[in-house]
Amino acid sequence: MLGLTPVSSAIKDGVNYFYRPGGPYWQPDIGIEGLMPWYIDTNIRTYYRDGSVKFDIQLARANQLTNNFFFLTGLRSILATHTVVKNEIGNGLNQMRYILRPYYRLKPGLNIFTEYEHDEEYGALKWILRSQGESTTQDTITLGVAVLFLKSQIYSGIIL
Numbered sequence: 001m002l003g004l005t006p007v008s009s010a011i012k013d014g015v016n017y018f019y020r021p022g023g024p025y026w027q028p029d030i031g032i033e034g035l036m037p038w039y040i041d042t043n044i045r046t047y048y049r050d051g052s053v054k055f056d057i058q059l060a061r062a063n064q065l066t067n068n069f070f071f072l073t074g075l076r077s078i079l080a081t082h083t084v085v086k087n088e089i090g091n092g093l094n095q096m097r098y099i100l101r102p103y104y105r106l107k108p109g110l111n112i113f114t115e116y117e118h119d120e121e122y123g124a125l126k127w128i129l130r131s132q133g134e135s136t137t138q139d140t141i142t143l144g145v146a147v148l149f150l151k152s153q154i155y156s157g158i159i160l
Contacts, residue, residue, distance in 0.1 A: 009034025009042075016047065018087075025049070025087070031056075041074075052082035052089050060099065068106075074099035083124045090124025109149070115142040 013030040031045030036059075043058040060074030076097040083091045096119075103113035121129055121136040129136050 012045075023086075049087060049089065050082075050084045052080045052084050052091075054078065054080045054089060054094075062103075068104055070103050070105065070111075072099070072101040072103065074101070083128075085128055088125060088128055090122075090126070090128060092124065093122045094125040095122065096120050103146070109147060111146040111148070113142075113144055113146055115144070116140070117142070 010033050011030070012033055013028070016027045016029060018025055018027060027047045027049050029045050029047045031043065033043045034041075036042045039061060041058075041060045041062075043056075045056045047054040047056070056076070056078050058074065058076040060072055062070045062072040064070050074097075076095075076099065077093065078095040079093050080089045080091060083089065098118045098120075099115060100117075101113055101115040103111045105111050117140045119138040119140070126136045
């Protein structure tokens with residue numbers, strides 16, 4: 001008997017370009033992306049900008065309901081260590097996103113989906129947005145096609 005647990009993770013880095021808010025700027029990042037136990041897709045990134053370290057944490061899990069029909073649920077939070085008003089970064093919890101995505105697999109690597117995302121702002125960021133007359137919540141519905149390029153997985157396990 002072979003007990004297999006998929007383990008797939010990678011350390012990543014890069015640079016993001018933001019045009020707004022606060023004018024154009026580059027923001028370096030580093031992160032970890034992979035699969036945690038119970039098949040929870042994990043994407044954790046950290047950025048640095050004007051003395052503030054920002055953490056972007058996303059967790060998602062897809063459940064198979066029928067042979068080709070799946071339902072993904074996810075959470076995404078953005079936290080920061082300092083407030084940078086011109087870039088709309090607040091100290092502490094900035095944002096929570098709740099994601100619901102049913103999708104249908106047409107064939108391996110090709111899915112059609114609809115996604116509902118509820119975005120809620122918190123703390124200093126909420127105050128910054130309210131002072132500018134902007135909304136602190138947002139609901140988005142997306143329809144689309146996803147083309148997936150499969151990556152290899154490393155399996156670890158114990159042979160009994």
